[in-house]
Amino acid sequence: xxxxxxxxxxxxxxxxxxxxxxxxxxxxxxxxxxxxxxxxxxxxxxxxxxxxxxxxxxxxxxxxxxxxxxxxxxxxxxxxxxxxxxxxxxxxxxxxxxxxxxxxxxxxxxxxxxxxxxxxxxxxxxxxxxxxxxxxxxxxxxxxxxxxxxxxxxxxxxxxxxxxxxxxxxxxxxxxxxxxx
Numbered sequence: 001x002x003x004x005x006x007x008x009x010x011x012x013x014x015x016x017x018x019x020x021x022x023x024x025x026x027x028x029x030x031x032x033x034x035x036x037x038x039x040x041x042x043x044x045x046x047x048x049x050x051x052x053x054x055x056x057x058x059x060x061x062x063x064x065x066x067x068x069x070x071x072x073x074x075x076x077x078x079x080x081x082x083x084x085x086x087x088x089x090x091x092x093x094x095x096x097x098x099x100x101x102x103x104x105x106x107x108x109x110x111x112x113x114x115x116x117x118x119x120x121x122x123x124x125x126x127x128x129x130x131x132x133x134x135x136x137x138x139x140x141x142x143x144x145x146x147x148x149x150x151x152x153x154x155x156x157x158x159x160x161x162x163x164x165x166x167x168x169x170x171x172x173x174x175x176x177x178x179x180x181x
Contacts, residue, residue, distance in 0.1 A: 002030070002031045002058075002060070002177050003031070003061065004031055004061045004063055005034055005062050006021060006033055006035040006063050007062060007071055008063070008064055008065055009072045009073070011037065011038070015153070016106040016151040017166075018166075019162075020106075020169055023170030023171070029177055036074055040074070045081045050078070051084075051095070059099070059100045059177055059180050059181070060100060060102065062102065063105070064106075065106050065107075066108070066124070066127075070130075089138055089139075093138075097139035097140070099141070101143060103143075104145065104147065107147055107148065107149045107151065108149075108152030128145055143176065146173050146176060
C-alpha cells in the first residue's frame, strides 16, 4: 500500500498532476491519496492524523509541481509540521525508518534549460538534495525522483501533450511502486 501526499496548491487547474493521480487511482495499486491543500486550506494541519497515515504505509510518494526550484509552500509546511522531533528524527525519532521516500513531480520548463549552462543553471536532481537529506535524516530510503518536463501550457505545450507525458510518468511511478511492494 502506498501513501500519496499530493502537494498541489491549485490541483483543479492542473493537467499533469491531475492526470498522474487519475492514472494511479485507475491502477491495481492499493493507494491512499491525501490532497493536503484540500484537507488543510487554512494550513492548519492535523499533525497526529498525518503522522498516523505515514505509519500505515511503507511507500510514501510526494506528488507536486516543481515551483521555483522547490516544492509548493503547502507541502513544505506539511514537512515542517509532520517531520517532528522524536517522530521523524531524534533519539526516539525512528518512526519513518526504512520507509521509502519517493519524490514525484512535474517541471514546467524543457529539460534543456536544466543544464549547467542552461537558463536554470542546474540540473533538476541538484534541486532535490534537500529531499534526499530529509529522507536520510528521517532514516528513510530515498528513491530517486520520478519527474518529467514541459508541463507549462504558458510555454506552449498543449493540454494533450502534457496529459500524454503525465500518463507515462504515472506508469513509471506505478512500476516503481510495484517493485517496492
